[in-house]
Amino acid sequence: MEVARYLFARLHDLGVRSLFGTPGDYNLVALDFLEDAGLRWVGNSNELNAGYAADGYGRIKGIAALITVFGVGELSAINAIAGAYAERSPVVHIVGTPSTSFQSSGLCLHHSLGNGDFRVFANMYTQITVAHTNLSDITTVASEIDRVLKACVHESRPVYIELPTDMVSQTIPTSEAMSNGTLIQSNGTLHAHWFEDSVVDIIREKITSAQRPFIIVDGLVRAYDIEGEVNAIVRSSNIPTSTTPAGKSMISEQAPNVCRLYKGTAGDPEYSAYIKTRDLLIYFAPLWSDCNTFGFSTIHKDSTTIVFHQDAVTIRGKEFRIQVKSLLQKLLESMSDWKCQVQVSAQCLMPDVPTPDVVQGPESQEPIKQSAFWRLCSQVLTSGDVVLTECGTSSIGAYDLVLPEDVRMVTSALWLSIGFMLGAAQGSALAIRDLVDEGIGAAGRTILFTGDGSLQMSVQAISDIIRNRLDMIIIIINNDGYTIERHIHGMYAQYNDVQPWRYLEAPNFFGANLDDPTYPITLRKGTTWGDIIQAFEDPAVRSGKGLIMIEVVMAKEDAPETLKNLFK
Structure with a gap:
């Protein structure tokens, strides 16, 4: 060969x-x-x-x-x-x-x-x-x-x-050449059964004796291949649970014990104070970057934590080198007869998904604002969607999305390369199609939220999307430049401006056949609440078929409250 x-x-x-x-x-x-x-x-x-x-x-x-x-x-x-x-x-x-x-x-x-x-x-x-x-x-x-x-x-x-x-x-x-089937094999370190069992016993004792336990699910759960085990522990234990920005969608937000996103002291001080009073915090696969922890305000002292990494678990500051996936499977078995009785505080629960008329009426001529836009977007999502959020106002605004069952979110919480998500959306949509072709997955929609400045960084990816006839919804937040940078420094500085583009003309420029019924191109623009609600209710948009681009115009100074608080 x-x-x-x-x-x-x-x-x-x-x-x-x-x-x-x-x-x-x-x-x-x-x-x-x-x-x-x-x-x-x-x-x-x-x-x-x-x-x-x-x-x-x-x-x-x-x-x-x-x-x-x-x-x-x-x-x-x-x-x-x-x-x-x-x-x-x-x-x-x-x-x-x-x-x-x-x-x-x-x-x-x-x-x-x-x-x-x-x-x-x-x-x-x-x-x-x-x-x-x-x-x-x-x-x-x-x-x-x-x-x-x-x-x-x-x-x-x-x-x-x-x-x-x-x-x-x-x-x-x-x-x-090695025969097929031998390429993937466990690389976990082998441990004596007694050692693994003893660590399970220690963890079980810490969890069952805690009066106010709390679980935090973070962004490396999928990379460590422990998503199934973590979800099972959250469901079966009934322990109040939250995620970080990077961990959003790693667990079902529809579970009764799942709380809203943990934004730390800067993003949600009252909720953060509640979590800090817990006598045991269980971290799964933490990514302790400055952005993911809101300025390191969601990291807690060793004396109250159990932290699961890829090949180690730290129990109140003491590290045990062990294969965590196997450990979690044994922990699940050992805790099958126990359920936490702690009631989740009402202030911690996920908010309800609003209907369009709750946010603004479909005839409203009021300008679109970040404070309500992301709650409105929650009611557009459906089970099976893959949602990608570009770093900046899109990713921080999307913290407030309430995700239906089986919605996956792709975000960036460490590298933060502006423009990444448009290309990543192309790859994600292609992966979904490949899975469907193999009979493995369902044909969910790919939905990208991106800013105008980010789109300009990698706009040629729209050509790749059209070339491969990928189904995608691109929601462009047009707020006249780099709004997140404005809130860091230079609100009206020229260096935070971008050249205005006619974004909805991109499919034509990149060679799409606007009259091809087999690959429809749907283009919408919203400057008012009425515009955007009508766009979201359009059957062509709902279907997610073909390339759908929705331009949402907002004021350059407007930003999610979480972002404003963070940079204050």
Whole structure:
């Protein structure tokens, strides 16, 4: 089997069905092997958006793959790969490189720095990947590919594979290829049963003896593959539970013991004070970044906490190195006969989803305001939706969304690269379609909330969406620039302005056929409550079919109250 065929077959084994990237002279021959391996070429407008899309695909599908060319291509994607590393998204970055003979000769080749150093870019990637390999030795190609792909899945982070042009079509002896089904195997450290059982006993005793326990579910639950166990513990224990911004949608917001989002002292001081009086706080998979913790105000002292990480649990400050997924399964079994009797305070419960007339009447000519817009958006969501929120006013406003059952939210709480979510939405929508094609998932809608400034950063992704005929709803908050930056500094400074665009003309510019009934284009603009309510009630919008763009005009100074309080 040829090297490229083996690599792509391995990706297919893991669930990859679409390959993101751009073509270039150092990867063209490799792309000829895609179709036979069962992979679809996506074809992105640029490498940065391809990387963003791969990140979004990986968060939904469990793994993603991206291919670029050496030097100019891989450096254009490096920001996206760094974001995937920071936020634990499994992306395989394949880089087509010059032939091994040219590299060893130190020739002055295009896309290089001209100094004969062909390791400089690979060395950069060692800082933002968990495994990397150069497929330059045919005797180790198969084992190297398997080693790196295992690391990507097990650690849910990016990996880096160099594929020299002269290695693409070289053949791997059949005996070197591992049989299907052996690629994914547990990498958890083995522990004696007595040790695991003793830790379970300690945790159970702490939980059952607590008078005021509280659970906080955070953003790395999916990356650690413990979402099922955490949801089961929340449901069966009846312990009052909240999520952080990064953890939103990790648990059902319809459960009776699930409380509103934990925004810390800055975002919700009264609710924060309530949580601080709990005698036991149980953290699942914390991401303790400044933004996710509202200035570190949701981190509590060790003496009152049990913290579950990926391969360790910390109980009141004492760390036990252990495989947490297995530990949680045993904890569930041991607590099957116990249910917390603590009643959730009414002030903590999730708010009701408003109907449109509660916010504003459908005939209202009043301007749209952030204070009510996000509550209104809650009633538009339906089970199965995937909601993506761009960093800034969109992500902070979306904290107030009340999510129906089985709605998944994709957000950024650490890397915060402006423009990321448009590309990620393309990848997410493609992952949903691939899952449906495999008969694994249902055809839910992909809904993106993004600001005008963010959209301008990565607008070419709209071309990728149209090219792949993806179903998507894009809600653009047009508030005349970088509103979140205005609230940090420079409310009326020129550097926080952006050039006004005619956003709803983008589909036409990017080549959409506006008269094609098989891929409908729906365009709406709202400057008043009446406009936006009518847009949300439009059957074409409700269906989520084709490309739907809704431009929502708001004042440049307006922002969610949480954002204002945070930056005060």
